[in-house]
Amino acid sequence: MKMFYWIIVAAFLAVGCSDGGNTQSAVASVVLKDNTTITLQNYFTQSKDTTSFSHPVKGLDNDAEDKFALGKSFFRIPWVGAHAATTARDGLGPLFNANTCIHCHPHNGAGVAVDSEGKMNRSLLLRLSHRNTQDKKALKTKGFEPDSTYGAQLSIHANHGVRAEAKIDVTYEALSGHYAEGTAYTLQKPTYHVSALGYGAFDADTIVAPRIGLALVGLGLLEQIPEQAILSGEDEADKNQDGISGKANFVFDSETNSTKLGRFTWKASASSIKQQVAAAAHNDMGLSNPFFPTDNCTQKQKACLEQADTATLDLPQERLDAITFYLQNLAIPAPRKNSHFEEGKALFETLQCAACHTPSFTTHQGVSIAPYSDLLLHDMGEGLADGRSEFFATGSEWRTPPLWGIGLYEKVSGEANFLHDGRARNIEEAILWHGGEAQQSKKAFMSLDKQSREILLDFLHSI
Ligand code: HEC
C-alpha cells in the first residue's frame, strides 16, 4: 500500500500542479510530513460560522493556492452582459437565472427557497422536459428531452433587448400529521406557478421540475470514491429484502464523450464536478464554455440568437478548470461531536438511515471519509416525485444527498432549506417527507419518543 502512496507523491512532484493531481497532492503532502498514515486532517476545517464551506484544504502549494484563488474569484464575481467594458467577466446571458454562482450557493451553502419578501428565491429554479420521449439522441446526451421553445430550464432574467422566459412563484399548502406518541407537526407542500411566458405555450407534454442549489461540501472527496465501491452498494432486485434497492445512474460525460457513473446533482445526472460547473455556467448563467460552446437559446428564440456571442467562449478552459479546482479543494467542516453522539449514531443505524446514507467510504488515495451517502438513486415515493427522468433516474428516484456539514446549512446560508426543492424548513421535516424505499425508516423515526428523536437530530446537526 505504502508504495502506492509514494508513487502518487512522485507523480505529483514530477508533473507539478496538473488538474486533478492537486486533490492528491494535498493528501500526499501529509505522507511526506509524518510518513505514517494518511488521515482526513488536512481536509478538515474547524470553522463553524458562515465561512465553514469556503476554506481551502491544507497543504496546497503556491501554484495550487493561485489556482484556488482564481477559481474562487470566478465563482464569486457578478458576471455582466456581453460587450461590456470589462472583458474578464462579460458574457452573461442573453438568458439567465442569476449573474453569479453564489446567488444560488450562498457562501458555498445550500440555496434558499423563499426570500425575505415571501417570493420564490432565484436559487430555486424550474427545469423543463417532456414527460415521454422517444428522441434517442436527447436521451443519450442530455438524459431527457427539453421543451422545444424554452429549452431545459426557465430563465427568469434576460439581457436588454431579449425577453425573459417567465415569472415563477411558489405557494405552500400545510399538511399536518403527528408522531406515534401524539406530538403534532406540519409540513408544507409546494405548488409552482408559471406566468408571463415570453415565447408562447410550452410543448403539450412538457413538465416542470423544481431544483434548489446544493451545498458544495466535500465534492473533491466524493469524486475520489472508487466507482466499484459505489456500485457494490447497488441492490436493484432488493436481494437482501430490506425494502431498499439502490441503483446507479449512468450519464453522458461531455469531456470524454462517453457514458459514466453519475455522482452529482439531485438525480446524480453529472459525472464530474467539471461537468456540472460547465452545465451550471451554460444553463444558469448563459456562459458558453468548452463543453457547452453555444449560448443558452433555442432555435425559436430569435432575439436571443442574435445577441449570442459565437466568436469566443465566455468561460474558456482555463477558467472552467480553475472553478472546478476551487470546488475540488474546499475543506469540509470537522464533526462537532456532543456527549450523546454515539447514541445518535446508533439510532441512525437502527432506523436504517445508514442503508442509504452510507456513513463511510475510502477514497482512491486511502482516505477514509464520512459523507453519509451511497450516491445511488432511490425511489422516494409519490410525495417527493417530480415525474422528471434524468438518464436512468425515474420521476420518483433521487440520489441520496450527502449529509456531512448539514448541521451548518443554516449558519452558512442564513436560512436552511432541505430536499430537492427546499420544501423542508428543517432536518426533521426532511425526514418526515421520506417515503417509498425509505417508508419503513421514516415510520421507525415516527415511533421514537421525543427524547430519542432529539438525540438523532442532534447527531445529524453534528456530522
Ligand atoms: C440559478 C441558480 C444557480 C446558479 C446561478 C448556479 N447554480 Fe449550481 N446548482 C443549482 C441547482 C438548482 C443545483 C442542483 C441541480 C440538479 O440537481 O440538477 C446545483 C448544483 C450544483 C453542483 C452539484 C453539487 C452536488 O453536490 O451535486 C455544482 C458543483 C454547482 N451547482 C456549481 C455551480 C457553479 C460553479 C456555478 C457558477 C458557474 C453555479 N453552480 C451556479 C443552482 C445554481
Ligand code: HEC
Ligand atoms: C431509501 C433510502 C433512504 C433512507 C432509508 C433514508 N434516506 Fe434520507 N434521503 C434519501 C434521499 C434519496 C433523499 C433526497 C430526497 C429528495 O430530495 O427529494 C434524502 C434526504 C434526506 C435529508 C435531507 C438532505 C438535504 O440535503 O436536503 C435528510 C436530513 C435525511 N435524508 C435524513 C435521513 C434520516 C435521518 C433517515 C433515517 C430516519 C433517512 N434519511 C433515511 C434517501 C434515504
